[in-house]
Structures are given as C-alpha cells and as structure tokens.
Amino acid sequence: MKKKIQQKEIEQTFKSGEVMSMLEQINDGVELVSEQHGEIVSRLDSLESKFDKMQDDLDIVKIDVTKIKHDLKRKVDYDDFEKLEKRFLKVERLVFAKLT
Numbered sequence: 001m002k003k004k005i006q007q008k009e010i011e012q013t014f015k016s017g018e019v020m021s022m023l024e025q026i027n028d029g030v031e032l033v034s035e036q037h038g039e040i041v042s043r044l045d046s047l048e049s050k051f052d053k054m055q056d057d058l059d060i061v062k063i064d065v066t067k068i069k070h071d072l073k074r075k076v077d078y079d080d081f082e083k084l085e086k087r088f089l090k091v092e093r094l095v096f097a098k099l100t
Helices: 016-074 078-099
Strands: none
Touching: none
C-alpha cells in the first residue's frame, strides 16, 4: 500500500510594513543586478576595442608574413648556392687553365 502524504497549504498574510520591507529587498536586488549589468557592458565594450586593435595588428602581421614568403621564394636555397659556387669554381679553373 502506498501512503499519500498530504501537505496543508497555509495561507499567510503579511502586514503592510512587511510587504514594503520585501519590496525594498527586491528593489535592492534589482538595483544591484542593474549596476552589475552596466559594469559588464562597459567591460565588454573595452574588450571589443582591444579585440579590434588585435585584429588590426594581426592583419599587419599577415601582410608582413606574405611579403616575407614572397621574398624568400626569390632567394636561392643554401644547398643550391653551394652547388652553383662549386660549378663556378670549376669553370673559373678551366678558364684560367686555358689562359695560361
């Protein structure tokens, strides 16, 4: 068998002073939330401007990296340079050998 637990609903009446006190507490809570909301909004605005600045800096870095990549493509690899240097020395020796 299941027992049913019945709860009695008790109606409670409050005096006008108690109601005013509760309303003041609610008003204080709403005011506090409102103040915190304003502070949060100002902090988010500050963060937004910082992110905008960071985005500008990032765009500059991207442009610089692109330029560096382009410039590096125009450079000769060190291994290739050594090979060319050796070939040049051989050609130089052959030219001097024929001149003398």
